[in-house]
Amino acid sequence: MDHAKKLQVEVAFADRKAAVLAPSTLECLSGLPTVNLTAGCAHNCLYCYSRGYSQFPGENKVVVYANTFEKLQAELPRKRKKPVAVYFSPSTDAFQPVDEVLQLGYRCMRYLLEHDVGVAVLTKGRIPERHMELFAAHSTLVQVQVDVTTLDEGIAAVFEPYAALPDVRIRQMARLVRAGVTTRARLDPILPGITDGEADLATLVERIAETGVKEATIATLFLRPMITGTLRRNLSSRPDLFARLMSEFEDSRPLALHAEKSRVVSLSVAKRQCIYSFFRSAAARHGISVRVCACKNGDMPSESCNIAGKWTKPHAPAQTSLFSVP
Template sequence: MKEAYFKGRGSASHPDNQYHRSSLVFDHVEGIDIPEHEEGLSTQFIPVSSKAALSTNDSPDLALNASVNPYQGCEHGCIYCYARNSHQYWGFDAGLGFESKILVKKDIPGQLKREFEKKSYRPHPFMLSGNTDCYQPAERRFKLTRQILELCLSYRHPVSIITKNRLIERDMDLLKELARLRLVHVYFSINHLDPQLKLLLEPRTASAKVKIDLIRKFSAENIPCGIMVAPIIPGINSEDMVAIIQAAGSAGAKKAGYTVVRLNGKVKELFTEWLETHFPGRRDKVMHQIEQLHGGKANDTEWGRRMKGEGALSQTIAGLFRKAVNRYIDPNGQMPDYDEQIFRGNGQLKLF
């Protein structure tokens, strides 16, 4: 069901949940049959329990095989977000439902503490977050990410953070101390330089300028920072890649990575709708180039190819990326190795 685009929202519809046998439709909108979202769209925070704090994966495409996700759903509204599909598991839709029904795992700090205390637990860096942004607007209210970082500091546990939100600056006190102990890496996701594109592509995230400024500020405090140029969308933001790496390198970024866009599940429907609304003249060209990257399809689940693509266009992107990194990222400024030897878990914290 397509609605008008709401200010600050990436999608404009509530697509059917693929796991539901029926869906809500409005054939007659007179009288009491007023569309559910006609008057506007507010965010609802829904408390849920977590079975475990750590989510694990066996993907060869990912550097870390564990993540902690304090929130499901994300107000950032990034139209391309792969996590939209997983919101259907909770009974919501991948469109506006993903952006407005935010699941809050209030028990996750306690769950993580119990993990650290297990005698069998061995420390290994985990990602904050692997699914949705741990510093999305909900964090200002619930402070779950800060509690997780406090636990990591208390237990001397390594953690890697990736975000698009300036709220991370709030926790600079914790990040400075974690960095001093070689326990944290911070990555900023930056995939464009145009503020107007940001309002359409990922409306509630920080601007590229803000994120570059944070890299400079964090680097001055010896907090190791990197960037992910992700995702690269041919014909939309691909031309910004080199300039992003140059700006991030000048600000002190020690590492850079990238992925190309893939449109699995409902994301293809939402993204196509987004193109038709905002870039109708580019729609066919953009979709064709995305398909070129993924064996002729917009979706992709094949290891390796799903992240970097294949073919001539993929090779061009990879070549430009390597040249930019070699030119603008200091080869002597590598991310420091994590110190996994100072972990205080397995009941050891009681000794301090």
């Protein structure tokens, strides 16, 4: 079984008004355009930061931006300078287990790759076979971060109920590496008191190392009132988990998020340092370099997490005729 629970989500459709290929103003995205295929995300992670965004459509609801492909098809040929890559997706997941989302994502990604534009993906989802084949066929133009926060299926089922099972995520990391796709691991967010145990982190990094991945990014959970409320409601039958999480935040501190110009409640620097140092040492033993996400750790040594990959130079211009797709 690919998903921990049977999916229950309402799917609605809307037209995207804004341009698809607008460059991001976020420093860590290096000016790449970012595309959300939906508002809301069917993975329904309890800690999801995007629940607080104005576009969030409500619990168990996904709004698919149905005209995304047509807009992309209209915009790309008009660009004087093609983007080096497009990042899917800043506040949703392109591999939610919803057919309409998967189909739309496939069409957009294939169109970009066939026009020599890179595709960057961050996902906790199950990447379908045909996307895998597409990525393998354009491996030098694809960079993927696979986010896996724990190997514990029970914990994943509670906190990431409709995302791919941890083992599926690990296996697809290995598959991507074998296909020649630049693949990175992401452990975000580590849940303090729950997924930050040293034995758990050591086993997780061991499994990541077996996939051939050489780079990982880590960040711990932060809280906002919206996230705390969601956790409290959804963990009402697991008060032990809620209490463990909250007790870790007793000596918490306010933190300014770089990427969003907002303030959140973060673990103390000492606690974060402790988790990151342990993980860094464990990863080093497996030849994996570790980045601490700067957006969420601006008060301590950190760096770009390469969330949208590393794209150093533009690709060669595509032939004009390639744009005349029917």
